[in-house]
Amino acid sequence: MNRQTAEALPTDIPAALLADARRRAVRAGDILFRQGDIPRTILFILSGEIRLVRHGPAGEEIILQRGRGGFLAEASLWSPRYHCDGVAAESGEILEIPREAFERVLEDDGDFQRAWMRHLAGEVRRLRAQCERLSLHGAAERVIHYLESEGEDGRVRLSQSRKSWARELGLSHEALYRVLRRLRDEGVVVAEGDTLWLRQGLKRR
Amino acid sequence: MNRQTAEALPTDIPAALLADARRRAVRAGDILFRQGDIPRTILFILSGEIRLVRHGPAGEEIILQRGRGGFLAEASLWSPRYHCDGVAAESGEILEIPREAFERVLEDDGDFQRAWMRHLAGEVRRLRAQCERLSLHGAAERVIHYLESEGEDGRVRLSQSRKSWARELGLSHEALYRVLRRLRDEGVVVAEGDTLWLRQGLKRR
DNA sequence: CGTACTTTTGAATCGCATCAAATCTGGTGG
DNA sequence: CCACCAGATTTGATGCGATTCAAAAGTACG
Numbered sequence: 001m002n003r004q005t006a007e008a009l010p011t012d013i014p015a016a017l018l019a020d021a022r023r024r025a026v027r028a029g030d031i032l033f034r035q036g037d038i039p040r041t042i043l044f045i046l047s048g049e050i051r052l053v054r055h056g057p058a059g060e061e062i063i064l065q066r067g068r069g070g071f072l073a074e075a076s077l078w079s080p081r082y083h084c085d086g087v088a089a090e091s092g093e094i095l096e097i098p099r100e101a102f103e104r105v106l107e108d109d110g111d112f113q114r115a116w117m118r119h120l121a122g123e124v125r126r127l128r129a130q131c132e133r134l135s136l137h138g139a140a141e142r143v144i145h146y147l148e149s150e151g152e153d154g155r156v157r158l159s160q161s162r163k164s165w166a167r168e169l170g171l172s173h174e175a176l177y178r179v180l181r182r183l184r185d186e187g188v189v190v191a192e193g194d195t196l197w198l199r200q201g202l203k204r205r
Numbered sequence: 206m207n208r209q210t211a212e213a214l215p216t217d218i219p220a221a222l223l224a225d226a227r228r229r230a231v232r233a234g235d236i237l238f239r240q241g242d243i244p245r246t247i248l249f250i251l252s253g254e255i256r257l258v259r260h261g262p263a264g265e266e267i268i269l270q271r272g273r274g275g276f277l278a279e280a281s282l283w284s285p286r287y288h289c290d291g292v293a294a295e296s297g298e299i300l301e302i303p304r305e306a307f308e309r310v311l312e313d314d315g316d317f318q319r320a321w322m323r324h325l326a327g328e329v330r331r332l333r334a335q336c337e338r339l340s341l342h343g344a345a346e347r348v349i350h351y352l353e354s355e356g357e358d359g360r361v362r363l364s365q366s367r368k369s370w371a372r373e374l375g376l377s378h379e380a381l382y383r384v385l386r387r388l389r390d391e392g393v394v395v396a397e398g399d400t401l402w403l404r405q406g407l408k409r410r
Numbered sequence: 411c412g413t414a415c416t417t418t419t420g421a422a423t424c425g426c427a428t429c430a431a432a433t434c435t436g437g438t439g440g
Numbered sequence: 441c442c443a444c445c446a447g448a449t450t451t452g453a454t455g456c457g458a459t460t461c462a463a464a465a466g467t468a469c470g
Binding site: 137161162163173174177178181 | 447449450451458459
């Protein structure tokens with residue numbers, strides 16, 4: 001998941017964008033925008049992690065997206081209001097690019113335009129994969145689906161705590177710990193620190 | 206959900222696209238493409254319903270998207286393979302637009318380009334809403350979330366059977382019937398044929 | 411008018427959420 | 441350097457709600 005932007009967008013941002021961008025440091029917990037705010041800037045994450053978050057009826061956090069590097073909150077470009085909160089999950093640095101500047105460059109720079117559309121299409125694919133994963137009923141199936149679809153060769157380096165991974169999978173953290181334990185005991189999944197992978201040949205159960 | 210394309214795209218397709226498009230009738234059950242196929246055309250739905258479908262480990266159907274009118278399978282424009290099946294849910298008509306023609310028009314027609322990006326951004330928003338819904342744990346919460354986010358004023362005209370609505374909500378059809386019954390008994394939801402809506406002031410439980 | 415599918419209800423089961431509590435971890439300040 | 445604290449990790453017990461299996465009634469369509 002933390003690869004998507006790096007591969008979908010040019011590594012170097014067009015100079016015209018950088019000219020108007022404001023660099024800004026953020027710390028864990030900083031709220032960059034709130035649901036209902038009017039989007040005035042596009043965010044580009046230089047380092048750290050920003051999350052798009054909504055809250056369920058009981059107040060629990062629902063993570064819509066975790067961004068580590070690359071543009072964030074793309075959908076809000078065309079919408080009058082943010083439909084979720086933007087929260088820094090750890091300290092890092094971002095670029096704030098004024099919306100008008102972004103739209104101007106998008107208008108003028110054909111290469112950037114193409115890259116941007118590819119980026120959006122990639123987001124659509126990624127979100128569809130997440131919907132598919134959340135449609136699976138078993139905890140084990142979701143974990144395996146995650147390893148298969150987010151990793152390279154079923155190998156994933158987690159860039160977050162297991163607790164927040166659990167929320168991303170739509171599970172309680174206890175359920176995730178338990179299923180990881182079971183999958184490890186059964187030899188389906190191997191865990192080594194932050195890195196998890198599937199032992200090939202054993203994908204089911 | 207069946208509004209999204211109509212509002213996000215110009216009602217009239219650019220003439221340059223129509224020139225190369227092939228009109229085609231489909232019947233319920235027709236498979237338009239399969240996961241793994243190489244995308245050669247972009248589909249535009251004139252009537253009927255096309256679904257993007259994947260299959261879970263137990264073979265059960267997972268509906269990634271239902272398209273009623275408008276472009277479909279946009280993400281596949283930039284990807285070498287389809288990542289899901291395309292199946293007609295009912296008889297209808299589609300336009301098949303060759304990929305090269307689509308890319309050419311996208312290159313030349315600035316208005317169409319903007320409309321397309323807006324469309325993609327809308328898809329991202331729609332998918333995020335679906336992820337949020339699937340992250341909710343209770344069946345009632347998902348139904349209410351659907352009515353709130355997909356309807357006008359919490360009022361929705363279902364364009365599908367409740368059984369396939371259940372799959373879209375990530376529920377068994379029995380669970381959906383039961384929760385609808387309960388919500389109706391409690392006076393939270395009113396059902397009148399295909400149309401469902403929330404009785405205002407009572408959103409929880 | 412028959413057949414296939416949806417809708418609806420019932421009963422039993424199972425998995426996950428929830429509540430609880432102990433341990434471990436990294437980071438902070440004394 | 442150590443004590444301390446907040447949060448993550450891990451395990452246990454319990455209950456609820458959704459799945460599953462089953463079956464009947466309703467409905468659409470040829």
